[in-house]
Amino acid sequence: MRNAIWKAAAAGMLAIGLLPQQHVSAGPPHRVAVVIDDFGNNMKGTEEMFKLPVPITAAIMPFMPSTHADAEKAHGLGLDVIVHMPMEPNKGKPEWLGPGALFSSMTDEQVRLAVQKAIDDVPHAAGMNNHMGSKITADERIMRIVLQVCKERGLFFLDSRTTFKTVVPKVAAEIGVPVLRNDVFLDDVYEAGHIARQVERLKKLSAGQADSITIGHVGTPGLMTSGELSRAAGRMAGTTRFVRLSELVPASAEEQLILPKP
Numbered sequence: 001m002r003n004a005i006w007k008a009a010a011a012g013m014l015a016i017g018l019l020p021q022q023h024v025s026a027g028p029p030h031r032v033a034v035v036i037d038d039f040g041n042n043m044k045g046t047e048e049m050f051k052l053p054v055p056i057t058a059a060i061m062p063f064m065p066s067t068h069a070d071a072e073k074a075h076g077l078g079l080d081v082i083v084h085m086p087m088e089p090n091k092g093k094p095e096w097l098g099p100g101a102l103f104s105s106m107t108d109e110q111v112r113l114a115v116q117k118a119i120d121d122v123p124h125a126a127g128m129n130n131h132m133g134s135k136i137t138a139d140e141r142i143m144r145i146v147l148q149v150c151k152e153r154g155l156f157f158l159d160s161r162t163t164f165k166t167v168v169p170k171v172a173a174e175i176g177v178p179v180l181r182n183d184v185f186l187d188d189v190y191e192a193g194h195i196a197r198q199v200e201r202l203k204k205l206s207a208g209q210a211d212s213i214t215i216g217h218v219g220t221p222g223l224m225t226s227g228e229l230s231r232a233a234g235r236m237a238g239t240t241r242f243v244r245l246s247e248l249v250p251a252s253a254e255e256q257l258i259l260p261k262p
Contacts, residue, residue: 030206032236033057033245034229035158035182035215037084037131039074040064041098045222050077052226054233054242059084059129059158059215062121063099075124080244082158083122085115085146087133089162102136102146111142115149126246129158129182129215138165144175151177156249158182160215178249184214186228187221195224199232206240211248 036049040061049056050073058074060067061084074081086101088094094101100118102111119125128150136142137159147168150157156178159168172179183205186198198214206212216225233242 029239029241030209031211031241031243031248032202032206033213033243033248035059035129035213035245037215037217038219039070039084040067042066043218043222044220045218045226046070048223048226049218052229052233054229055079055244057082057245060122061086061098061131062118067121068123071123080126080246081122081124082127082129082245083118083125084131085118085128086131087136089132089134092132097132102142104135104139104142108145111145112149115146119153119155125155127156127158130160130162132162133160134163137168138163140167140171143167143171147172147175147177151175156180156246158213158245180213180245180248182215183212186214186216187225190221192224195221195228199228203232203236213245213248
């Protein structure tokens with residue numbers, strides 16, 4: 001009974017950011033979930049990411065040319081699929097978002113409908129994360145709707161952490177939807193040297209905590225990122241277990257979700 005109470009409390013504290021992820025999960029080997037954003041548009045590095053020697057989680061944009069094909073491919077390989085939901089940033093061109101994006105000017109009903117349609121368009125989705133979204137993830141009105149739809153559909157939410165002003169942990173805790181957070185962007189700068197340094201940062205971070213989440217991308221950095229991840233898999237094999245993102249959802253929260261079978 002005491003363990004059950006602790007797990008429930010830990011999950012709640014994790015959601016609101018009061019408890020580091022490493023205190024919720026089991027001990028070594030340390031677990032790392034690799035999320036790759038921007039699938040769905042036949043981007044450079046797509047095949048290479050699917051061939052990595054470690055499991056990835058495919059964050060797939062809705063309403064794109066290869067949305068369905070990439071989701072089916074990932075699912076067939078036993079990988080997690082999540083909706084890579086386009087959301088308005090503080091800076092950036094609207095065309096960078098792709099179709100079906102969320103904007104701060106939208107009504108509550110427009111937001112709800114857009115999120116529902118995006119989930120419907122990405123087969124096998126177990127969760128969702130934000131594509132861009134520095135403006136939206138700081139908007140409590142909109143994120144309350146997004147997370148409520150996620151809860152209704154049995155999805156967890158990964159906060160990509162594109163802004164330090166994010167309201168995701170607070171709102172998720174109030175609604176009761178499982179939430180995870182990104183620790184390291186691998187390729188926020190499209191340079192091989194930077195990506196290599198970020199992989200080393202991930203390696204050091206994962207050595208000091210039980211669970212870590214990192215995000216990379218297909219597209220411009222796709223081949224560089226996949227290459228660095230392939231090399232890192234060998235270097236980290238003795239101390240790290242690469243897992244699907246859904247494996248990091250707190251155990252007490254899994255009971256509320258219907259997750260794909262491995």
